Amino acid sequence: MNVPEMVPARATQLPYFREIPLYAKVGEERFTLYKPAGMTISEMRIGTERLPSPLYISRSDKLKGLQETQEAFNKNLRSQVASGETEAIKTTVISIVEETLLEPRSGGLEGLSETVDILIGDYAKESNVVKNLIDLSGTDYSSTIHSINVMALSLRYAFSTSMSAKETKTLGLSALLHDTGKSKLPPSILQAPRRLTDEEFRLMQTHCTEGYDIITNCSFNDHRIALVALEHHEKRDGTGYPVGKKNCDTLSEIVAIIDCYEAITTDERPYRNAMIPLEALYLLKKEVENGKYRRKFFEAFAYSLTRDL
Numbered sequence: 001m002n003v004p005e006m007v008p009a010r011a012t013q014l015p016y017f018r019e020i021p022l023y024a025k026v027g028e029e030r031f032t033l034y035k036p037a038g039m040t041i042s043e044m045r046i047g048t049e050r051l052p053s054p055l056y057i058s059r060s061d062k063l064k065g066l067q068e069t070q071e072a073f074n075k076n077l078r079s080q081v082a083s084g085e086t087e088a089i090k091t092t093v094i095s096i097v098e099e100t101l102l103e104p105r106s107g108g109l110e111g112l113s114e115t116v117d118i119l120i121g122d123y124a125k126e127s128n129v130v131k132n133l134i135d136l137s138g139t140d141y142s143s144t145i146h147s148i149n150v151m152a153l154s155l156r157y158a159f160s161t162s163m164s165a166k167e168t169k170t171l172g173l174s175a176l177l178h179d180t181g182k183s184k185l186p187p188s189i190l191q192a193p194r195r196l197t198d199e200e201f202r203l204m205q206t207h208c209t210e211g212y213d214i215i216t217n218c219s220f221n222d223h224r225i226a227l228v229a230l231e232h233h234e235k236r237d238g239t240g241y242p243v244g245k246k247n248c249d250t251l252s253e254i255v256a257i258i259d260c261y262e263a264i265t266t267d268e269r270p271y272r273n274a275m276i277p278l279e280a281l282y283l284l285k286k287e288v289e290n291g292k293y294r295r296k297f298f299e300a301f302a303y304s305l306t307r308d309l
C-alpha cells in the first residue's frame, strides 16, 4: 500500500467511523487493516485505551469520515435537544463545529445545515436551546466559540424579529460560517497576543474572500451564506474591508453588528478586556451615529438582547 495515501485519523472522530476502514501502521511503508467497513470501534469491543495511536485512514476517505462524524453528532444533538440536556448540547455543538471548521470544504460545511435545523426546531424553541447556547464559556475562547456565539445571537435576533423559518436558518448558518476563511490563516496571526502589524492585518483581511470562495463551492441553496462571509467587515460609510462596499446584503449588515458585539464582549484578545453588554451597545450606538451600521438593525439587535424569548 502506498504511504502518501494514508493520513492519521483524528482521534476525536474515531468512535464515529462506521463505513470508513481504519488502518494501523506496521512498518515504514506498510499498513494493515485494523477495522473493516461496516462497524464502529465499539462494536469491535476494543476499549479506546488499547487503540494504536494514531490510526490511519485513506486520504480519499477524509470527507466521508467527517460526514459520518457529523451525522453521529447531529443524531446525538437531536436527542439531547429533545431531552433538554443543556450542557450536553453545548458540548456537542462545539464538537461538531470544531470538527467541521478545522478543514472547511465542500461536502463538509453542509453538515452544519442540519445542526442549525435542529437548533431552531420546535423542541429546541420550547426548551430555550438558543438562549442557553449564548455566552459559551470564555476560558478557551476560539474561533469555534466565537462562531457559535455569533450564530446563537443571530438566531435570537431572528426569533425576536419574527423572521420566517427559512430566513432564520439562512441567517443562523451565515453567522456560523462567517469566519470560515480564518481556517486559512496561520495560528500565529489568529492567536497573536498583541495587536497585529499592518502586514498581518492585511493577511487577516483575506479571511473574507477566502471564506466566500470556500462557501461558494459548497452546495448551499442560498448565495447569501457566502455573501455574509465576504461582507461582514464592510461598513455603510465605505470604511470596511475587503473592498469598502457601502451597500451590502441585509444579512451581512446584521451579522456585522452581532459579530462586532460578540468580539468586544468576550475576552477575544489578551491585550484588551471584555466590555459588559451595556458598554458594547453604547459603543455600537456611536458607530451607528458615525454611519457605520444601519440604525434599524442595531436597534432590533439591542431589543433582541433584552427580550425574554
Ligand SMILES: [Fe+2]
Pocket (backbone or CB within 6 Å): 178, 179, 207, 232, 233
Ligand atoms: Fe471576520
Ligand SMILES: [Fe+2]
Pocket (backbone or CB within 6 Å): 146, 178, 179, 259
Ligand atoms: Fe467574526
